[in-house]
Amino acid sequence: MQAIQAMDNSKDLVLTTELPSFLVADLLKCPTLPTLPAVAVNVLKIARTEHPSVNDYANAIERDPALTMRIITLANSAFFSRSHIKVHACQEATARLGLDTTLAAVMSFSLLQNRGIDVHYQRVWMRSIIASLAARHLAIHLCPDMAGPVFTAALLQDIGVMALRATYPKESNNLYTEIALSHRQLSESEQRLFGCDHSQVGAWLAAKWGVPTPLAQRICDSHGEYDITSPDMLSIQLSGPIADAWLSPHPAQLLVAVVREFEAYQGSQAISLRHLLENIQEQLPALADMLQMTAPSLQDNESLLAEAQQLLFQQTLQLKARLDTNQAELASLRQQQVELEERSRTDMLTGLANRSWLEEQMHKRFALCQEQARIMSVVFIDLDHFKKLNDKYGHQMGDHVLQKFGKTLQSLIREGDLAGRWGGEEFLVVLPDEDAQAAQVFAKRIAQRLENTPMAHDDQDPIHVSVSIGIACLGDGGFGSADELIDAADKSMYFIKHTGRGGIAVYGERGAAVTPIND
Numbered sequence: 001m002q003a004i005q006a007m008d009n010s011k012d013l014v015l016t017t018e019l020p021s022f023l024v025a026d027l028l029k030c031p032t033l034p035t036l037p038a039v040a041v042n043v044l045k046i047a048r049t050e051h052p053s054v055n056d057y058a059n060a061i062e063r064d065p066a067l068t069m070r071i072i073t074l075a076n077s078a079f080f081s082r083s084h085i086k087v088h089a090c091q092e093a094t095a096r097l098g099l100d101t102t103l104a105a106v107m108s109f110s111l112l113q114n115r116g117i118d119v120h121y122q123r124v125w126m127r128s129i130i131a132s133l134a135a136r137h138l139a140i141h142l143c144p145d146m147a148g149p150v151f152t153a154a155l156l157q158d159i160g161v162m163a164l165r166a167t168y169p170k171e172s173n174n175l176y177t178e179i180a181l182s183h184r185q186l187s188e189s190e191q192r193l194f195g196c197d198h199s200q201v202g203a204w205l206a207a208k209w210g211v212p213t214p215l216a217q218r219i220c221d222s223h224g225e226y227d228i229t230s231p232d233m234l235s236i237q238l239s240g241p242i243a244d245a246w247l248s249p250h251p252a253q254l255l256v257a258v259v260r261e262f263e264a265y266q267g268s269q270a271i272s273l274r275h276l277l278e279n280i281q282e283q284l285p286a287l288a289d290m291l292q293m294t295a296p297s298l299q300d301n302e303s304l305l306a307e308a309q310q311l312l313f314q315q316t317l318q319l320k321a322r323l324d325t326n327q328a329e330l331a332s333l334r335q336q337q338v339e340l341e342e343r344s345r346t347d348m349l350t351g352l353a354n355r356s357w358l359e360e361q362m363h364k365r366f367a368l369c370q371e372q373a374r375i376m377s378v379v380f381i382d383l384d385h386f387k388k389l390n391d392k393y394g395h396q397m398g399d400h401v402l403q404k405f406g407k408t409l410q411s412l413i414r415e416g417d418l419a420g421r422w423g424g425e426e427f428l429v430v431l432p433d434e435d436a437q438a439a440q441v442f443a444k445r446i447a448q449r450l451e452n453t454p455m456a457h458d459d460q461d462p463i464h465v466s467v468s469i470g471i472a473c474l475g476d477g478g479f480g481s482a483d484e485l486i487d488a489a490d491k492s493m494y495f496i497k498h499t500g501r502g503g504i505a506v507y508g509e510r511g512a513a514v515t516p517i518n519d
């Protein structure tokens with residue numbers, strides 16, 4: 001890759017783009033690479049000086065009578081001449097056009113006169129002419145000070161096509177004569193063939209002629225991503241698609257993309273697309289005439305815009321419908337995920353936390369307690385003689401009792417507590433920040449509730465169950481892990497099992513000592 005060198009005020013400046021080395025070598029070898037006539041070279045030289053003046057421009061241009069005539073005619077054309085006063089001298093014409101427009105006019109005229117126009121050049125140049133008018137109109141509203149340079153860059157944005165056609169006539173024949181190709185597709189094909197597109201080659205050519213670096217850089221960036229931070233670049237970048245729409249057999253469809261871009265851009269309120277199109281229509285004949293070309297037939301702006309807006313409306317509706325569907329799908333997927341997660345934590349029979357969730361939570365809470373020097377109690381509950389209950393009333397009744405007990409347990413805990421089914425007819429409750437005494441109060445409440453409330457009925461007969469409860473409190477046993485704490489509560493529960501069932505025991509301070517609670 002080779003960086004492009006540009007001359008600016010006799011300093012070498014490097015443009016922020018690179019061309020493949022093979023391409024630069026081929027371009028430099030090309031004997032028919034477009035060159036500028038002496039008069040244009042002189043105008044460019046003046047453009048590069050620190051304070052170029054209208055007089056200097058006019059003096060240089062006057063050496064070419066044909067060019068002088070064109071510049072005067074352009075200055076007197078409808079757009080550049082708001083007043084009816086005609087100019088007759090090159091100096092007046094240059095003053096009226098401004099330095100940037102004069103420079104653009106001189107260069108385009110020189111290039112076209114130089115090479116003659118075939119139908120394909122005609123197409124490329126007509127795009128540039130329309131684009132330059134569109135860009136200028138946009139710039140007048142978005143960045144008035146830059147309207148001149150923007151016009152020039154937009155007019156010269158496709159000069160790279162001339163260089164590529166001269167250097168690669170065979171490849172170009174297929175590429176540039178394919179009328180069905182959109183400008184974007186053209187750029188993509190150039191990228192594939194030459195490793196860059198004609199905007200970069202155009203910048204290279206312009207730099208080689210010695211145009212001021214900012215102009216070469218704008219040509220280079222003319223086909224890039226829309227730069228909404230830079231109104232002058234955006235004006236140039238939007239101008240190409242507007243010109244494409246103008247020249248297309250289906251202008252409304254192409255204009256939709258432009259309208260959408262407009263609506264997304266904050267400064268767009270300042271611009272009426274209708275006025276822009278009217279403006280192009282008004283100015284196009286004069287500019288085309290100066291370049292000895294025939295302007296394409298005028299568009300019906302009103303209906304064209306209405307159609308574009310209608311298309312945009314339809315597309316927006318379709319987009320919104322798609323968005324709504326996507327959002328609904330996303331919400332449903334999220335819901336499914338939430339449900340799946342919930343299910344993976346839940347014991348299906350009782351709706352309480354399942355064992356794996358209990359274990360995970362125990363480990364987390366144990367670590368937290370250690371970190372923050374807090375306590376917690378674990379209450380291990382086992383339904384008594386559950387096998388007998390199953391045997392007597394059936395497994396289904398057993399299930400029903402487990403469900404009812406689960407609900408009872410859930411109704412007795414507070415926010416922040418965690419109740420779960422450890423397995424079979426065993427349950428576990430975690431009471432954060434509670435000591436053994438508070439856990440005993442809780443355990444007694446369970447026992448009491450079971451005494452008062454039957455867990456099922458056999459016909460009309462109430463079925464009561466009793467439970468054996470073991471308690472262990474983190475503060476009391478020097479426990480090294482969550483598992484040790486659970487084991488201790490389990491052991492306390494077994495103590496009750498072995499001593500008659502239907503009671504509460506607390507794991508004591510001195511290791512395995514278990515204290516039954518009687519009342």
Ligand SMILES: Nc1nc2c(ncn2[C@@H]2O[C@H](COP(=O)(O)OP(=O)(O)OP(=O)(O)O)[C@@H](O)[C@H]2O)c(=O)[nH]1
Pocket residue numbers: 349382383384385386387388390394395396397398399402423424425497501
């Ligand atoms: N209906 C039903 N029974 C279950 C379920 N899970 C475990 N069981 C039964 O619960 C009974 C537990 O029996 P054991 O471990 O001997 O305990 P127990 O009969 O309650 O005796 P103790 O605990 O010593 O009072 C077994 O018969 C299991 O089949 C369940 O989901 N539904």
